[in-house]
Amino acid sequence: MKKSVFLGALTVAGLTAGAAAAATLDDVKARGKLNCGVNTGLVGFAAPDANGNWDGFDVSVCRAIAAAVLGDPSAVEFVSTTGKTRFTALASGEIDVLSRNTTWTFTRDVDLKFEFTGVNYYDGQGFMVPKALGVSSAKELDGATVCIQTGTTTELNLADFFRSNNISYEPVPIETNAEAQPLYLEGACDVYTTDASGLAATRAAFENPGEHIILPEIISKEPLGPLVRHGDSEWVDVVRWTLNALIAAEELGVTSANVDELAQGTNNPEVNRLLGTEGTLGEMLGLDADWAARAIKAVGNYGEVFEKNIGENTPIGLARGLNAQWTDGGLLYSPPFR
Structure with a gap:
């Protein structure tokens, strides 16, 4: 009842x-x-x-x-x-x-x-790194610090990708893209990950966009x-x-x-x-x-x-x-x- x-x-x-x-x-x-x-x-x-x-x-x-x-x-x-x-x-x-x-x-x-x-x-999730890091694949990011927006599918996809490839990472949680940019450029994180379109937009706003590369791996579907x-x-x-x-x-x-x-x-x-x-x-x-x-x-x-x-x-x-x-x-x- x-x-x-x-x-x-x-x-x-x-x-x-x-x-x-x-x-x-x-x-x-x-x-x-x-x-x-x-x-x-x-x-x-x-x-x-x-x-x-x-x-x-x-x-x-x-x-x-x-x-x-x-x-x-x-x-x-x-x-x-x-x-x-x-x-x-x-x-x-x-x-x-x-x-x-x-x-x-x-x-x-x-x-x-x-x-x-x-x-x-x-879209699909990708990874951006400084060219100076000398990395050509996301599978080479074992132990990297990664800037990632909280409350996103990106956060979950990242955990899945690193787990399935048996590599580790240290997350650097951020709230907004604007917050991520200076942290990434200052080296507070080795990697920035989000939708590949967002990475391209972020890189375009840098003073020296040519010093950063978007790695080839796309690790998710992001409609x-x-x-x-x-x-x-x-x-x-x-x-x-x-x-x-x-x-x-x-x-x-x-x-x-x-x-x-x-x-x-x-x-x-x-x-x-x-x-x-x-x-x-x-x-x-x-x-x-x-x-x-x-x-x-x-x-x-x-x-x-x-x-x-x-x-x-x-x-x-x-x-x-x-x-x-x-x-x-x-x-x-x-x-x-x-």
Whole structure:
């Protein structure tokens, strides 16, 4: 009997939480601003400039959502989060969406009650060392001191890798990337490990980036993407399909430069559905017909976002690799807009 009462209470609590969560789209519209959780500062992905204006690959997702929902890509309040604080900020409702190079895992999806809305960067964990260390493989790091962000999948992967290779290490726990940089450069740790994209971004900010190498081993799968709370399918759909719109736009040849022209109508039915000249996809999301066109015009398609912020012609210098469109041998693939 007591068990039944307890379970009943949990059910009521769950329904109450679900009802509270289900109003995110309405909350954002009423507030006139999207609260978006981002990194504390990772050049190329999310960092404020000298005037406090945020820019970067993950920031673009936030701005695209704001453009789709509110018609204004600048209507975003950026909330800096660490590896430890990001999930609390999302669960508590302090932020509406987390766009912070966060890995989609089983426990985060199921146990922490979050909903990942897709992958915007397929990554893997790597290792960076000074060239002067004379190391060419992660398997040569026995006894090394390693700077590692707490509260991350990186921490768990590192333990697994060293254990499986029967080598030891001494962890140097850090909270943020900004904290890691001086410690690593001062020699407080021999190695810095995080997602390979994060290592490239970190190295690009060094005074002498050529003095540091990223070792060849990639020791994990790190599918990174935006996430929201469980229990709000309408908001999940808005965030998921805004990301999909950027991915599909690249495949379909829709860019920030030609979106206005194509939004007048084309002979490609999927482009027309994406841009709202055919069908009622916007209405199904609780938005107007031009939601995707606004998102694309605000930040560009996925390829434009990639090249501007982290591509080969930026200091970060990342090749598309797995993040190429499926038509080019990569993993990027949006479900159809139909």
